Amino acid sequence: MSRVVAVDMGGTLIKLSIINNNQLVREKVYPANAQGDFDGVMAQLEQQLYQLIQADGWEVKDLLGMGISIPGIVDIRQNRVLSINQKHVGATDFDFNQWARKIGLASIVLDNDARAALVGEQQFGAGKGYEHVNMITLGTGIGGAAMIHGQLLYGKHYQAGCLGGHFSINFKGAHCNCGNIGCVETEGASWSLPRLIKSHPQFADSTLASAELLDFYHLFHAYRQGDTVAKMVAHHCLDAWAAGIINMIHAYDPEVVVVGGGVMKSGDIILPYLQNRIKQLAWTPCAPVKVVTAALGSMAGCLGINHLLQQKHQLANV
Amino acid sequence: MSRVVAVDMGGTLIKLSIINNNQLVREKVYPANAQGDFDGVMAQLEQQLYQLIQADGWEVKDLLGMGISIPGIVDIRQNRVLSINQKHVGATDFDFNQWARKIGLASIVLDNDARAALVGEQQFGAGKGYEHVNMITLGTGIGGAAMIHGQLLYGKHYQAGCLGGHFSINFKGAHCNCGNIGCVETEGASWSLPRLIKSHPQFADSTLASAELLDFYHLFHAYRQGDTVAKMVAHHCLDAWAAGIINMIHAYDPEVVVVGGGVMKSGDIILPYLQNRIKQLAWTPCAPVKVVTAALGSMAGCLGINHLLQQKHQLANV
Numbered sequence: 001m002s003r004v005v006a007v008d009m010g011g012t013l014i015k016l017s018i019i020n021n022n023q024l025v026r027e028k029v030y031p032a033n034a035q036g037d038f039d040g041v042m043a044q045l046e047q048q049l050y051q052l053i054q055a056d057g058w059e060v061k062d063l064l065g066m067g068i069s070i071p072g073i074v075d076i077r078q079n080r081v082l083s084i085n086q087k088h089v090g091a092t093d094f095d096f097n098q099w100a101r102k103i104g105l106a107s108i109v110l111d112n113d114a115r116a117a118l119v120g121e122q123q124f125g126a127g128k129g130y131e132h133v134n135m136i137t138l139g140t141g142i143g144g145a146a147m148i149h150g151q152l153l154y155g156k157h158y159q160a161g162c163l164g165g166h167f168s169i170n171f172k173g174a175h176c177n178c179g180n181i182g183c184v185e186t187e188g189a190s191w192s193l194p195r196l197i198k199s200h201p202q203f204a205d206s207t208l209a210s211a212e213l214l215d216f217y218h219l220f221h222a223y224r225q226g227d228t229v230a231k232m233v234a235h236h237c238l239d240a241w242a243a244g245i246i247n248m249i250h251a252y253d254p255e256v257v258v259v260g261g262g263v264m265k266s267g268d269i270i271l272p273y274l275q276n277r278i279k280q281l282a283w284t285p286c287a288p289v290k291v292v293t294a295a296l297g298s299m300a301g302c303l304g305i306n307h308l309l310q311q312k313h314q315l316a317n318v
Numbered sequence: 319m320s321r322v323v324a325v326d327m328g329g330t331l332i333k334l335s336i337i338n339n340n341q342l343v344r345e346k347v348y349p350a351n352a353q354g355d356f357d358g359v360m361a362q363l364e365q366q367l368y369q370l371i372q373a374d375g376w377e378v379k380d381l382l383g384m385g386i387s388i389p390g391i392v393d394i395r396q397n398r399v400l401s402i403n404q405k406h407v408g409a410t411d412f413d414f415n416q417w418a419r420k421i422g423l424a425s426i427v428l429d430n431d432a433r434a435a436l437v438g439e440q441q442f443g444a445g446k447g448y449e450h451v452n453m454i455t456l457g458t459g460i461g462g463a464a465m466i467h468g469q470l471l472y473g474k475h476y477q478a479g480c481l482g483g484h485f486s487i488n489f490k491g492a493h494c495n496c497g498n499i500g501c502v503e504t505e506g507a508s509w510s511l512p513r514l515i516k517s518h519p520q521f522a523d524s525t526l527a528s529a530e531l532l533d534f535y536h537l538f539h540a541y542r543q544g545d546t547v548a549k550m551v552a553h554h555c556l557d558a559w560a561a562g563i564i565n566m567i568h569a570y571d572p573e574v575v576v577v578g579g580g581v582m583k584s585g586d587i588i589l590p591y592l593q594n595r596i597k598q599l600a601w602t603p604c605a606p607v608k609v610v611t612a613a614l615g616s617m618a619g620c621l622g623i624n625h626l627l628q629q630k631h632q633l634a635n636v
Contacts, residue, residue, distance in 0.1 A: 073603065073604075082603060082604055083603035148473055155450060155572070156449075156604075157602070157605065158571070159571040159601075159602075160466065160569065160571035161569075163569070163601060164568075167569070168561040168565055169487060169500075170487070170488060170489060170490070171487040171505070171561035179598070181599060240489060242489075243489035243499070243500075246486055246498060247569075250481035251478065251481070251482075251485070251569040251570070252473055253472075253473025253474050253476070253478035254474060280497070281486075281497060283481060283484055283497060284475070285401035286400055286401075286475035286476075286477075
């Protein structure tokens, strides 16, 4: 039996996937009620789970277990969320083990979403064949994860590898929402994009002044139309991402860095820019580091957390 | 037999120490002829070694082995120097194993100097009792090392942990001698200090304008005398070091960061400043990270490389 339900617990959308033998069988996406209490989020998840598996005539006992990837710092031994930014705040008080027992799940694993995505990409996607892989996900926030000799890096408090978005790259810059100064997120996450665009001296003359939303979609659209402000702000973000990736390379010494996140829809602009800048600036005397686009999109996290659950069972059965 | 000769192969001075049962028996410091070829450096080392051990009536065969710590990137499996900045450049072509066999050494280990210092501090000094330790050494360059779960971090090409001085903290800043932009070294190593001081707009009015040397000794001396320029430049460097340490904390998730290097003679100013700033800015939701001054000075590297050699022998004898 290798049927697993993988849960990608985003702040906006929650995705449930049934995975069997590393293949997606069925999936369902629904809006996260992240403003409510977290007990409510989990009660909703329980109902969604029943609906999903009943469609195939299965019950909870027919599952090997459930894997949950979540955008926070996770104690993987205790299955506790230690810290989570803004959304799903009640998760830090939630007892996932007790919940799993209550609904009859044989097993549950929990991990950070970028770590799960890295495992997915390393096992089945853009990092396949490598044992030293870093992942960076560019979006509302900037996530990260590091694998060394085929093992995820966790550190003392399960933070290692995950805070690449909070490397300071502008130590006299603006405050980040994490409390630090000039983080990669402050200089290039989509939450900081409106500030970056509006503070440009020529903002009023830019097509972005009349854009519906100041997000990366509109930024790269204006970039392609030749908008000067869009180009300058995009280069600011690209340079910030490159500095963040170079800091990961200098920190973890990988063979390959996988770049993911919705913004990679503009990968035709982003990837060659990052590759070129990293080739110029990173200190890698032994071998250049490959910089590649994530191959699996939002499936990476599901396949990754499924793999971590399978691995836990293999270890338990040795 | 646990007699080891530990070699601290600095760019300016080379120190040989005889260590027996983790205690210093005898040491010798001599100027490194780093301008000559590296074969010459090693021939000189051989002569110094004979003189040192003969003083106790020993021969090379009476040693368990030799440990060499060196300010470069080291392949610890092959005992090869992969990359070294400016001084001892010929070391990358040198065959240390062959040299050891030639002079009759039973064993030789080689590692990066900051890694050796970290091991020394973690076994016998300021990091004792901890398994998750980072080290940063502030000086001409800025070195670093990381230990997670009691194991040194190496990565694919033996660079992991060692390049903390080359985290970019000012991604639109000046070029570093490593090729990157705005590294911690560019903003706060003693090699960049003359540029930082001279570019201050009030430099001409500062007591530093007549200083013999623009180094950290003179900077902190002027700071104590109330010199405004010295204070501003010192705070620039302190903020750069803090950003570098925060990036290490975010990268490696340690319990304790050990700060070493000659500049810590002004530790009474430096340590509380760093502690305060790191407490304010680092994202450590589980537990604050201790920031402490190195306890062993230049002995840390000798005791550390001795420990790595002893460990290798223990593993070989299991």
